[in-house]
Amino acid sequence: MTRALKTTTNLKQLSEILKLSQTTVSRALNGFPEVSEKTRQRVLQAAEQQNYAPNARAKRLATGRSMAIGHVVPVSTEHEMVNPIFADFIAGASARYAQSGYDLLLTLVADEDEFSTYKDLVARSAVDGVVVHAPKINDSRIALLNDLDLPFVVHGRSSGITEEYNWVDVNNEGAFFTATEYLIETGHKRIALINGQTEMDFAMRRMNGYRRALAEYGIAFSEQYLFAGEMTEPYGRHSAMQLLQGANPPTAIIASSMIVANGVRRAVHDMGLELGRDISVVTHDDDLSYFRDDSAVPVFTATRSSVREAGTKSADLLINAIEKPNQEKHGILLKAKLKIGQSTAPLK
Amino acid sequence: MTRALKTTTNLKQLSEILKLSQTTVSRALNGFPEVSEKTRQRVLQAAEQQNYAPNARAKRLATGRSMAIGHVVPVSTEHEMVNPIFADFIAGASARYAQSGYDLLLTLVADEDEFSTYKDLVARSAVDGVVVHAPKINDSRIALLNDLDLPFVVHGRSSGITEEYNWVDVNNEGAFFTATEYLIETGHKRIALINGQTEMDFAMRRMNGYRRALAEYGIAFSEQYLFAGEMTEPYGRHSAMQLLQGANPPTAIIASSMIVANGVRRAVHDMGLELGRDISVVTHDDDLSYFRDDSAVPVFTATRSSVREAGTKSADLLINAIEKPNQEKHGILLKAKLKIGQSTAPLK
DNA sequence: CTCAACGCTCAAAGCGCTTTGAATAAATAA
DNA sequence: TTATTTATTCAAAGCGCTTTGAGCGTTGAG
Numbered sequence A, B: 001m002t003r004a005l006k007t008t009t010n011l012k013q014l015s016e017i018l019k020l021s022q023t024t025v026s027r028a029l030n031g032f033p034e035v036s037e038k039t040r041q042r043v044l045q046a047a048e049q050q051n052y053a054p055n056a057r058a059k060r061l062a063t064g065r066s067m068a069i070g071h072v073v074p075v076s077t078e079h080e081m082v083n084p085i086f087a088d089f090i091a092g093a094s095a096r097y098a099q100s101g102y103d104l105l106l107t108l109v110a111d112e113d114e115f116s117t118y119k120d121l122v123a124r125s126a127v128d129g130v131v132v133h134a135p136k137i138n139d140s141r142i143a144l145l146n147d148l149d150l151p152f153v154v155h156g157r158s159s160g161i162t163e164e165y166n167w168v169d170v171n172n173e174g175a176f177f178t179a180t181e182y183l184i185e186t187g188h189k190r191i192a193l194i195n196g197q198t199e200m201d202f203a204m205r206r207m208n209g210y211r212r213a214l215a216e217y218g219i220a221f222s223e224q225y226l227f228a229g230e231m232t233e234p235y236g237r238h239s240a241m242q243l244l245q246g247a248n249p250p251t252a253i254i255a256s257s258m259i260v261a262n263g264v265r266r267a268v269h270d271m272g273l274e275l276g277r278d279i280s281v282v283t284h285d286d287d288l289s290y291f292r293d294d295s296a297v298p299v300f301t302a303t304r305s306s307v308r309e310a311g312t313k314s315a316d317l318l319i320n321a322i323e324k325p326n327q328e329k330h331g332i333l334l335k336a337k338l339k340i341g342q343s344t345a346p347l348k
Numbered sequence C: 001c002t003c004a005a006c007g008c009t010c011a012a013a014g015c016g017c018t019t020t021g022a023a024t025a026a027a028t029a030a
Numbered sequence D: 001t002t003a004t005t006t007a008t009t010c011a012a013a014g015c016g017c018t019t020t021g022a023g024c025g026t027t028g029a030g
Helices: A011-018 A022-029 A037-050 A056-063 A085-100 A111-123 A141-148 A172-185 A201-216 A233-245 A258-270 A307-323 B011-018 B022-029 B037-050 B056-063 B085-100 B111-123 B141-148 B172-185 B201-216 B233-245 B258-270 B307-323
Strands: A068-075 A103-110 A129-132 A152-155 A166-170 A191-195 A226-228 A252-255 A280-285 A301-304 A331-334 A337-339 B068-075 B103-110 B129-132 B152-155 B166-170 B191-195 B226-228 B252-255 B280-285 B301-304 B331-334 B337-339
Touching: A011 A022, A011 A037, A022 A037, A056 B056, A068 A085, A068 A111, A068 A307, A085 A103, A085 A307, A085 B085, A085 B103, A103 A111, A103 B085, A111 A141, A129 A141, A129 A307, A152 A307, A166 A172, A166 A307, A172 A191, A172 A201, A172 A252, A172 A280, A172 A301, A172 A337, A191 A201, A191 A233, A226 A233, A233 A252, A233 A258, A252 A258, A258 A280, A258 B258, A307 A331, B011 B022, B011 B037, B022 B037, B068 B085, B068 B111, B068 B307, B085 B103, B085 B307, B103 B111, B111 B141, B129 B141, B129 B307, B152 B307, B166 B172, B166 B307, B172 B191, B172 B201, B172 B252, B172 B280, B172 B301, B172 B337, B191 B201, B191 B233, B226 B233, B233 B252, B233 B258, B252 B258, B258 B280, B307 B331
Parallel strands: A068 A103, A068 A129, A129 A152, A152 A166, A166 A331, A191 A226, A191 A252, A252 A280, A280 A301, B068 B103, B068 B129, B129 B152, B152 B166, B166 B331, B191 B226, B191 B252, B252 B280, B280 B301
Antiparallel strands: A103 B103, A301 A337, B301 B337
C-alpha cells in the first residue's frame, strides 16, 4: 500500500502561498487587531485548507511558555498502586486544559522520587504549572514548589503547612463527622473506621471528624476500631474480617472508599451477615464512573463528592494562577453529601 | 516569607561560567566523543552545581523531536467512564518513558473527537508517537495513523484491519475459551457471558473463545446468556440479576473484568446464593493493584494477565518504532493464565 | 497643500538549544 | 624543518514560531 508522504505545512510556506509576511499570517491566526478582517478570513481559510497548525515546539520556544500542565502522580511502593481516583480526577481536569490549549503531562513516580521529578520539570521548563496529588500531613512538596516558583494547585490540603497555596479539597472532616453522627443517632455505639494511610492528610481529617463525633456523643474512642492502610479491596475485606471476628465486633463500619467498601461487603457476606440488617456500613464515595449508582436508594449509604468535579475545579484554579501570576492563593472546599442507602439501618 | 527568585541557568550562562563555547558544553553534556574527558568532567560538574538541565522547549525545536508520547484515552459518552485499567497500563508505560527521556502527554477525549485529536497532535508536532487505546473492530484510527505517518502501538488489536501495525494484546480468545472449557469440564452446561461492548475488539474475541468452547463441547449457544455493555459494577450486578431471575438460570457466569465480577457477586448474594457453591463465576483479571489478590487460593477463579506489563511492553515497542523507523511491525501476545479460586465448583 | 493619525503590512531579531563546517593547537610523520 | 594528522574548540546558522519597531499608503484635520 502506498500513501502520499504528508509533511505538515509551516508558517513560512503558508505565508508564501498567501503572499503575505509571516508576521501578518501569525497575527491573523492569533487574533491580533492589526489585521484587516478581509485578510484574516483569507488566512484562516488557507490555514484550514492546508491543515495548518503552528508547530508546538516552535511556539513554545518563541512564547517562553510550555502550554503544558504537569501531574505528578505517586505510585505507592508498597502495592505499586495507583489510586483509582486519579483517572476520574484527570478526566475532569483534562477537559478544561483542552479548552484553554494546555497539554497534560503525566508522570507516575515512586514516592521517594517526587522531589527530583518536580525539580527536573522546572529545570527543563517543561510545564507551566503542576497539580500535587495525594498530599500528606506536613507535605514538603508545597514549600519546594513555592521555592521553585512554579504555579501549582493541591488536590487536598496539607495540615501543618503555614504558607499559602491553592487547593481544592472535599470537607473530609465534616463528611466523616456527619457519617459518624448519623450512625450514632440511629443507635450505633460500636463504630469502626477503615481509613487510609495515617500519613495522608485526608485520612487524618477523616479520623478527626470521626473522633469528634464520638466525643460529642460521649462515646469512647477505641484503637481496636481503627484501621489505617492502603485502600485496596483486600484491605477492606481483611480489616472488616478482623473487626467482625474480634471481641466486641462493631455494629457499624465506615469505609474510606468504594473499593474498600466492596471489600467490607465481601467480609460481611463471608461471615454470613447481611449488610444493612446485621451490620451498617457507610462509605465515602468519589463518584467514580464505574461504580456510579444512580438508583433512588443506592446500595451504600455514602458521603458522596465527585472527584471529577474536583478535577475541573483544580484545573480552573491552576490555569488562573498561571495566567494571572501574583494573585492571592485560593482554596475551594467541596461539600460531600450524605446519601442514605441500603447499607445502614437503625440498631435494633 | 521571602525567597530568592530562582531563575534557571541556560546554556549560554553555563558556557560563560566555564569559559567555553556553547558548542563544547552542549557536546560535553550529550556525550559526544570530540570533547576531552577532562573538559567533560569539568562541564558535568558545573552543570550539576548550577542545577542545569537543557530547556526542553529549545531542545525540542532544535532537534525536531518532541520527546513526548501521546496517549489518547477515550471517555465513553454513555457513562463518562474512563476504563479503570488505564491507570495501571500507563503506570507500566510511564516507567519506560522516563528511562528513555520521553514525556507522557495524556489526552482524554470523547469517542467522536478522537480523529481530530490525532490530527491535531500531528499538525502541531506535539508527540513522536501515540498509544491507541480500546481498539474497536475495524478501527479506523489505524488507517488514519498510518496515513499521518505517526508511529503508534495499539493496546489490543483490531479485527478486519489488513494493514500491519504494532500491537500488544492478551490472548482474549484463548483465555475465554479456556475459562469456558474449564466450566464445561466441571459439569456446567448453562454458562453465561457478561461481556464488554459489542463493538470492542477484545469483547468480540472473548465471545468467540466462549462460543468456540461451547461448540466444541456440543453446547448450544443462547442469546439469553450473553450480555454486552460498558463494564461497570452496576452493569455486572444488573446483568447477573437478570440471569439469575430469568427462566433457566445459568449455573456459571463468566465476567469480563473484576469490576463486573464484583457486581455479579453482589447479585449472587442479593439472591441469597453462595458463590462457588450455588453458582460458579470466572472473571478476567487485569491484575489491577487495588484488587490484587495474592492468596494461594484467590477469591475469584480468573484468567489473569497484568495490564501493567502490557503497558511496559507497549512502551518498549513504541520507543523502538520511533527511534528505528521503517522497521517491521511487531505484535506481542501476552498469555492470560487461568487460576482456580473459590468462586467455582464442579456442578453437582 | 501639508501634517498627523490611522490602518495595514513587513523585515528582522530573538527564544535556547543542536549541529555544521572551520579554525586552532598539539602531535606525529616525512 | 615542514607537511600532515589528530585532538579540541569555536563561530555561526538554523529549528519555526512570536514580537518589536518601522514603513507605507490613505484619510481627515488644519
